[in-house]
Amino acid sequence: MSELKMGDRVRILNGGECKVLAKLGEGGQGIVYKVSYEGKEMALKWYFIEKMKNPKQFYSNLQRNIEQGAPTDSFLWPQELSEYSQGESFGYLMELRPQQYEDFSRFLLARVRFSSVAALINAGLNMVEGFRALHNRGYSYQDLNDGNFFINPQSGDVLICDNDNVAPYGENLGIAGKSGFMAPEIVLKKKNPDVNTDKFSLAVMLYLLLFMNRPLEGKRTMVPCMTEELEHKFYGSEPVFMYDPTDDSNRPVKGVHTNAIRRWPIYPEYIREAFVKAFSKNSMNGTAPRIIEKEWQELLTRMRDDLAICEHCGNETFVHYDREMICINCGKPVKVSYSLKTSRYNVPLLKGKYLYKCHTDASSEDFKTITVEIKTKKTDPSVIGLKNVSGLNWIVNNADGTILNVKNGDMLTVQKGMEIMMGSTKTVVQ
Known part of the structure; x- marks a missing residue:
């Protein structure tokens, strides 16, 4: 050159x-x-x-x-x-990268931080959306790693770069990938990169995003010199997830994998279970299917739904629709009074939060378009209202048998047992 x-x-x-x-x-x-x-x-x-x-x-x-x-x-x-x-x-x-976007590696080095947990979750959703669109187009990325993303730390918006490695299914450009991100079968040279190996690499990226440590690097990989033979073992022939429930040989090391140790307990259980599944021995050796983008999108949407502002300390924490949770910051109990059950989600109804088209339209995967604004009464914060911004009229069946028509732009005060037809999608207030 x-x-x-x-x-x-x-x-x-x-x-x-x-x-x-x-x-x-x-x-x-x-x-x-x-x-x-x-x-x-x-x-x-x-x-x-x-x-x-x-x-x-x-x-x-x-x-x-x-x-x-x-x-x-x-x-x-x-x-x-x-x-x-x-x-x-x-x-x-x-196009040039806009100035407000930062290289993902700077987040991993703690030189840049997300403005909020909400922005971090949005980054995960945007990563998944990008690769879902790519795979639906019939392409695989083939070299997915931490150098492929620019992220806006304020919003979580994502730009995916290095798209010169993208190729149609079945074609390979001679590129394998980056150590620690490649699927085990690529490390072992059993196959070329494809959409299924992309799924493994995406799981690695999401784990890095949420936990800021690599999923297969724990006490087993704390070696004086990472030789090619050891890389082949740790990432190919004998990979072990740091939180594998049946194998504790690669647990995170205190003082080294600080982020994973601190963050693993505070994220919702269903997120932890998803990564245990993604990095199970069966998933890594190819005997079990890998998590697809649609499943990640639904998990991260649920995680965004469950993110709340603690009424005691004012910081972000996670709640659950049917049980009291402990704030991850101040340790005080946080409880949800109402939730909205849809076909795929059960969304805690909390002031300042939103519902999106994927909640109110059973046929949609759109996690960006707001359809409902959740508000509280100024004189009584315990009273929850849903503002209809969906562009559709709602039909509401109250528990007492009365029926309401809620037009676009109108506000609805929720009650337990209320059934709301949001277009063609039935939802229930719990």
């Missing part, structure tokens, strides 16, 4: 040229530059072509991905290719 210099010009396949303005960073595949193209500042990823097994195939795959377009706006997707002659380097143009 010939490294580019400031002021160099690169010809673009569809016409024109870009001018190199600055070097932004360097990785294993190449260097990223800030460039000017047709009056706009963009990013140019320029490859170490000598490290590629099949540059022509890689270039053709990039060209196809550009023609197909990004699965969602969350992808920093390739937009334009440079010209390419055999034996020469090439690259592609993409």
Whole structure:
């Protein structure tokens, strides 16, 4: 590869040229530059072509991905290719990362923190949504790791980068992945990356996001020197989840895996159970199915539903719809008076929270569009109201047999036993 210099010009396949303005960073595949193209500042990823097994195939795959377009706006997707002659380097143009987005690795190093637990959960939901859209398009990512994400710490919005490794099912670009993120069968070279191995890597990413430690690294991996043979053992032939309920050989080490030790007890039980399932020996050796994106989305949506502000200390904690919980910060009891049971969720009704289309429309997976605002009466906070912002009319059957019609924009005061038809979806106040 010939490294580019400031002021160099690169010809673009569809016409024109870009001018190199600055070097932004360097990785294993190449260097990223800030460039000017047709009056706009963009990013140019320029490859170490000598490290590629099949540059022509890689270039053709990039060209196809550009023609197909990004699965969602969350992808920093390739937009334009440079010209390419055999034996020469090439690259592609993409949007620049907005300044408010931080590299995920900075969160892991505690150089950046989420503004709230709600923002952290939103980041997980957005990661899952991106990969669900990618897989539904018929693609696999093939090199999913902690360097693939930029996250807004205030909102949890996510941008997925390095999409040059994306390829259709059944195709492989000669890329395996990063140690600790690859599925065991890839480490063992039993298969190439695909959608099923992406599911394992996504589980690793979600564990990192929530617990800020790697799931397969505990006291077993505390070795003086991590050799290739040991990597093969710890991540391929004999992986052990740090919280495996049947094998305590790889438990987190006090003073080393501090985040996992502190966070494991405070997250809801169903989240812990999901990771035990995701990193069970059967899941890792391929004899049990892996958790799919839809299941992660429903789990994280439930986790967001159960996040509340403690009435005693004012900090974020987790609640449950049918039992008293202890605040994870002050240790005082927190109880939910009402919940709304839907076909998939049982949502605690708490002031300042929202319901989304996935709650009020049984056919929807939309966890972003707000359909209900939860409010309390100013003179009596124990009185809970649901503001209909769904765009639909609701039909309400009260426990006493009376029927109400709640139009879009109207407020409904909840009562136990109330049945609410939100469009075609039946919900019940408990």
